[in-house]
Amino acid sequence: MVIAIMREQVLAWLAENVPPSRVNHILRVEQMATELAVHYQQDVTKAAISGLMHDLAKYFPPQKLLSMARIEGLEVDEVMEAAPHLLHADVSAIIARDTFGVEDEEVLQAIANHTLGRPSMSLLSCIVFLADSLEPGRGDTPELENLRLVSRENIDRAVWKNCDYSLKFLIESHCLIHQRTIATRNWFLQKSKSKQPTLRYSE
16 A cells, blocks of 8 residues: 555656656556566566656756755765756655665665666566656657566666667767766676576575
């Protein structure tokens, strides 16, 4: 019951702070995160909450993102200064904690890591990271369909391949690339090559 009430509160907040198209994306991320959590025998409630709250700060103005990040004591490097939208994941975690009372550190980290990833991030973070990029609304290209299959076969491999996909897009779009994306890619590439595919991954 408490979770249902929280979900309604979050949806009401989202309706006032993000456009309908983004709400639809958020709901698809929530759904895919839930499905991946079931697949990997993880906490479904945590996955749903993380997916539902991952984009709370998506439409905050750049200066608000920078200000909130600095007040929280987060590292704001030169790339983030130039592209403050990269902070929306970290700031969404702040909103989840301060506005909606989320205290579970794993959930907060899953929200904070959904854009840039992080080396050695938890399975829950991997799930939300992939759900954000691979939910059905992102498209149905052969590359995306392949990534969706991989996400259910070997989640470590899916993370680094998803990073490759993102890096290719960023390069072609002449966008700044944050070093954390590269670090995430390298960490999960090494991990996936050193272990067998893991269908029953546990923390």
